Amino acid sequence: ETGVTQTPRHLVMGMTNKKSLKCEQHLGHNAMYWYKQSAKKPLELMFVYNFKEQTENNSVPSRFSPECPNSSHLFLHLHTLQPEDSALYLCASSQLQVYNEQFFGPGTRLTVL
């Protein structure tokens, strides 16, 4: 265990559903990240939060909506997704110093029908 938890681990949803992914870190870090991992593609950074403020939105469609209520929790709200959004969604956290590693959660396997 890396100290970063994600729920749910698996999620199947229809294109008209609304769901949320949750990430929690128990490491006292001040930065959190959402990544998308698709088969045979590099991990894609979606969002970055530093000290609860969003500092990066990597051209992510508005059907993905992040929320960071405090430095320990990060959510990804999903609505009207497309089948091509099916992927493993990874959350990570780090302490904001350049040499510090990012710690990853186990991911949520999302399937959009």
Added chain:
Amino acid sequence: AQTVTQSQPEMSVQEAETVTLSCTYDTSESDYYLFWYKQPPSRQMILVIRQEAYKQQNATENRFSVNFQKAAKSFSLKISDSQLGDAAMYFCAYRSGGEEGTSGSRLTFGEGTQLTVNP
């Protein structure tokens, strides 16, 4: 923009043997950090080893070592005495040496190399 390339989608090694995974990157920066992450099946991604670009000495962590060639922009991972538990997807990643709170926190990943360890 930085790019990271892992040219070996799959590699295999016999248990107790040595294997080297390749990674090249493209950047115009002089200050940056390089990482190898391991993602076992259905398990969390964990850091294997880290290299600071300003250090000439290659990083080593037990059976894992890197060959960092800054001029060639190459960052290969060598796994010695391979074990069954080393079987995983390995990702090379680049991080800028930028300021905190900016793009310096961004990791750019390669496509990964799937390593199989044969008993």
